[in-house]
Amino acid sequence: xxxxxxxxxxxxxxxxxxxxxxxxxxxxxxxxxxxxxxxxxxxxxxxxxxxxxxxxxxxxxxxxxxxxxxxxxxxxxxxxxxxxxxxxxxxxxxxxxxxxxxxxxxxxxxxxxxxxxxxxxxxxxxxxxxxxxxxxxxxxxxxxxxxxxxxxxxxxxxxxxxxxxxxxxxxxxxxxxxxxxxxxxxxxxxxxxxxxxxxxxxxxxxxxxxxxxxxxxxxxxxxxxxxxxxxxxxxxxxxxxxxxxxxxxxxxxxxxxxxxxxxxxxxxxxxxxxxxxxxxxxxxxxxxxxxx
Numbered sequence: 087x088x089x090x091x092x093x094x095x096x097x098x099x100x101x102x103x104x105x106x107x108x109x110x111x112x113x114x115x116x117x118x119x120x121x122x123x124x125x126x127x128x129x130x131x132x133x134x135x136x137x138x139x140x141x142x143x144x145x146x147x148x149x150x151x152x153x154x155x156x157x158x159x160x161x162x163x164x165x166x167x168x169x170x171x172x173x174x175x176x177x178x179x180x181x182x183x184x185x186x187x188x189x190x191x192x193x194x195x196x197x198x199x200x201x202x203x204x205x206x207x208x209x210x211x212x213x214x215x216x217x218x219x220x221x222x223x224x225x226x227x228x229x230x231x232x233x234x235x236x237x238x239x240x241x242x243x244x245x246x247x248x249x250x251x252x253x254x255x256x257x258x259x260x261x262x263x264x265x266x267x268x269x270x271x272x273x274x275x276x277x278x279x280x281x282x283x284x285x286x287x288x289x290x291x292x293x294x295x296x297x298x299x300x301x302x303x304x305x306x307x308x309x310x311x312x313x314x315x316x317x318x319x320x321x322x323x324x325x326x327x328x329x330x331x332x333x334x335x336x337x338x339x340x341x342x343x344x345x346x347x348x349x350x351x352x353x354x355x356x357x358x359x360x361x362x363x364x365x366x367x368x369x370x371x372x373x374x375x376x377x378x
Contacts, residue, residue, distance in 0.1 A: 096123040097135065098160040101153045105142045180209040181369045184220035185233035188288065188312040192332040193356065194233060201376055208369060217287050224361045230370050236355040237294075238287050244359040249377055253330045254292060254352045256345035257337075259322040265343045271299055278306035278324040280315050288312070291352035292327060316342070327351075 099109035100120060110117045128135055135149035145153055185194055190212065198210055213220060213229055217238050223229040225241070232244075240246060256279075258264045269277070274296070281303075282289040296303060306324045309315050316333060319326030320341055336342040358377070364370055 090126075093123050093127040093130070094156050095160065096120055097127055097152070098156050100124060100136070100143060101145055101149065102157075104144060176205045176208060176369070176372060178207050179369050180211060181373060182211045182213060182228060182230045183233070183373075184213040184215070184223060184229040184231065186217065186288070187214050188329075188332065189233050189235075189356070190214055191313070192329075197373075197376055201373055204376070205369075205372065221359075224359070224364075227361075227363070230360070230364050230367060231373065232359045234357060234359065235288060235291075236357055237290055240357075240359050243362045245362065245365050247358050247360075247374060247377075249356045249358060250331070252332075252354050252356050254327055254354070255330045256325050256347065256351070257316070257319045257328055257333060257342040258325050258345055259320055260340060260343045262322055262325075262343070264325055264345050267346070269345055269347045271301060271349055274301050274303050277303075279303055280307045280309060280318045280324040280326045281305045282312070282315070282327070283308045283310055286310065288329075289327075291354050295352050 096109065096113065099112050100106055103109050103112070106117055106120050106124070110120045113120065124136070133148045134146060135152060136143040137146050183194070183198070198212070201208070202210060213223065217232070217234040220229055220232045220234070221241065224232050224244070235252065256269065281292070284293065307318065309318065312328060312332065315326040316328055316336065318324055319328070320336070325345060330337075330344070333342055337344060358374060360370055360374075
């Protein structure tokens with residue numbers, strides 16, 4: 087295209103206002119600059135576009151044909167600029183957040199509530215599936231930010247922000263015989279453990295700990311939900327493996343007791359991961375800032 091697109095922008099404002107003066111005011115340029123742009127456009131198109139008079143300018147037939155097309159394009163551009171301005175001012179937009187049920191319930195919900203209160207016009211969509219699926223969705227552009235635990239495998243194109251350290255602990259009902267008993271590594275194969283399924287991402291650290299120490303455990307139960315594991319421990323069904331930071335309240339009010347061990351079980355990082363194409367997303371940045 088040989089014609090500078092800025093000339094069409096000037097043409098649009100002159101045609102809309104039927105005035106070079108008003109167009110110049112909206113564009114914040116001088117009247118001579120507007121007149122020169124219109125003459126240049128007419129020269130490039132080899133046609134006159136306006137009837138000129140002392141009262142202003144009106145479109146001729148050629149100008150009217152051009153304006154009908156340019157009007158649609160310019161209104162789309164103006165609308166897009168307004169959308170971007172709205173995004174920058176956090177006046178509109180959407181954020182897609184991905185996390186497992188436990189992270190969502192035990193960590194993220196208060197932040198989502200704060201974010202909504204601060205930016206009520208931003209639509210928050212939550213996806214709760216396993217980490218591998220969330221990563222795939224993020225790579226497809228369906229999720230903006232993923233919350234998970236390391237050592238999950240996160241592709242290189244994701245920017246990782248470490249949020250906090252989490253610690254796995256064993257918990258039981260206060261009346262359990264294990265409540266005041268010191269547990270050693272060699273005891274693990276015989277304990278009535280209540281764990282997440284073997285391939286669950288939140289159990290990976292514990293699996294690595296067992297492999298490193300040549301320990302084979304025989305869980306009493308394997309349950310795919312951290313909250314149910316806590317309920318099992320509360321009811322005295324067994325020894326639950328949970329995250330200390332997620333059960334602080336239950337430990338404080340005495341519903342659960344942390345089992346003493348002669349060893350540290352595992353610790354892991356709670357992280358958020360953002361795919362490279364979303365790193366500069368202003369809404370994602372604001373949400374991460376809120377976490378910090």
